Amino acid sequence: MNMQTFERRESDVRGYSRTYPVVFDKALNARQTDEHGKEYIDFFAGAGVLNFGHNNERMQKAVVDYIQSNGVTHSLDMATVAKRAFIEKFEEVVLKPRNMPHKMQFMGPTGTNSVEAALKIARRVTGRQQIVSFSHGFHGMTLGSLACTANAYFRGAAGVPLQHVTHQAFGCETPCKGCTLGCGEESIERMRALYADTSSGVAPPAAFLIETIQAEGGVKVASAKWLQALQQLAHELGALLIVDDIQVGCGRTGSYFSFDELGIDPDIVCLAKGIGGWGTPMALNLVKPEIDKHWAPGEHTGTFRGQNLSFVAGREALTYFENDELMNEVKRKAKLMHTAMQSLVDRHPALELTGKGMILGLNVGSTETSKAIVNQCFENGLMIASCGTGGRVIKLIPPLTIPDSDLEKGLNILIKAVNRVMEAA
Numbered sequence: 001m002n003m004q005t006f007e008r009r010e011s012d013v014r015g016y017s018r019t020y021p022v023v024f025d026k027a028l029n030a031r032q033t034d035e036h037g038k039e040y041i042d043f044f045a046g047a048g049v050l051n052f053g054h055n056n057e058r059m060q061k062a063v064v065d066y067i068q069s070n071g072v073t074h075s076l077d078m079a080t081v082a083k084r085a086f087i088e089k090f091e092e093v094v095l096k097p098r099n100m101p102h103k104m105q106f107m108g109p110t111g112t113n114s115v116e117a118a119l120k121i122a123r124r125v126t127g128r129q130q131i132v133s134f135s136h137g138f139h140g141m142t143l144g145s146l147a148c149t150a151n152a153y154f155r156g157a158a159g160v161p162l163q164h165v166t167h168q169a170f171g172c173e174t175p176c177k178g179c180t181l182g183c184g185e186e187s188i189e190r191m192r193a194l195y196a197d198t199s200s201g202v203a204p205p206a207a208f209l210i211e212t213i214q215a216e217g218g219v220k221v222a223s224a225k226w227l228q229a230l231q232q233l234a235h236e237l238g239a240l241l242i243v244d245d246i247q248v249g250c251g252r253t254g255s256y257f258s259f260d261e262l263g264i265d266p267d268i269v270c271l272a273k274g275i276g277g278w279g280t281p282m283a284l285n286l287v288k289p290e291i292d293k294h295w296a297p298g299e300h301t302g303t304f305r306g307q308n309l310s311f312v313a314g315r316e317a318l319t320y321f322e323n324d325e326l327m328n329e330v331k332r333k334a335k336l337m338h339t340a341m342q343s344l345v346d347r348h349p350a351l352e353l354t355g356k357g358m359i360l361g362l363n364v365g366s367t368e369t370s371k372a373i374v375n376q377c378f379e380n381g382l383m384i385a386s387c388g389t390g391g392r393v394i395k396l397i398p399p400l401t402i403p404d405s406d407l408e409k410g411l412n413i414l415i416k417a418v419n420r421v422m423e424a425a
Helices: 004-009 057-068 081-098 111-126 143-148 186-196 224-237 308-321 325-347 367-379 404-424
Strands: 024-028 031-034 039-042 103-106 131-134 165-168 207-210 240-244 268-271 284-287 352-356 359-363 385-387 393-396
Touching (some): 039 404, 081 308, 111 131, 111 207, 111 240, 111 268, 111 284, 131 143, 186 224, 207 224, 224 240, 325 359, 367 385, 367 393, 367 404, 393 404
Parallel strands (some): 131 165, 131 207, 207 240, 240 268
Antiparallel strands (some): 268 284, 352 359
């Protein structure tokens, strides 16, 4: 593959192109094709951006029709027909059925922008500076969200102190193998005791920032009881509960939000990635009205918060939630994925399987093992990524629209790669 142009001129900071060292040319649903015609099944899906597949035909038609009609493409925060249609559809299929009164705040086009805006308004509302985030969490690369991110590799690139954030133990649904952080429901009581003790030196925070499933952190799933207890603690302290649903929302777990049916009512929900539908960038926060009113006009902006092509494609994506057809398919495919991965755990008991819906993590125990599996998969036509501490977890996050034939073929490629690497070790 001719990668010389990229090696000559593109920054050394590039990462995924080293994992997938080919030049891609075409893509459709769950497949990408390189410039020489080799096809790859995509279990990566743009890290959750492409929930509805590459070049989703429904969205493509809507976007092409909009472009050909000379629709507005860039509008800052001005009102457009495309934005109104998106808001109305989101209200119809997401907010109203859940009795969510939240306002919709559009900002810059990526997830880190949504987290930054959430942190800012939480500090404004409460008059406090400190944020509590959690071990293994990932929230973005700009300084505020990076301070909330736990990964030392990413934090080390900041160049300045990452302040006003403390990290607490994440409340995993099942105990992690070898966990020494004190994860679980008892972690809430430890925090409560610290805040109750006026001599602990620990002041109540502005907000608790949480992922219900830590996608980049190793596909760790929070327990419903822990999340409910965390929400209760936030209410007791006058702090906000912010849910970062950027990678695992928009249908990934079998319902629109990852926290549906978990018994929590977030003050702010951060969304990005899949919200744009077609792979075009968009981020938004859902903010309770009594919190949103603390903003003054123009106080938080973003040049690309008016991405009208994303509004058009995103509105079309929302039509998948007018009925239960897609979510039922997600639940069915999730069972296929889980059954296939569980067979590996049964064969290799050292492995650990986590996840929910169509995001699964397979902890293979070491960075070297994970790299070998990812490389073998790619050589055999499967794009899959690693995550978690040291990249020890293989993450499965295919498009929700992946055909059964591609899903089964991809799973078989992965199973063979895992077996080869594990048995050669």
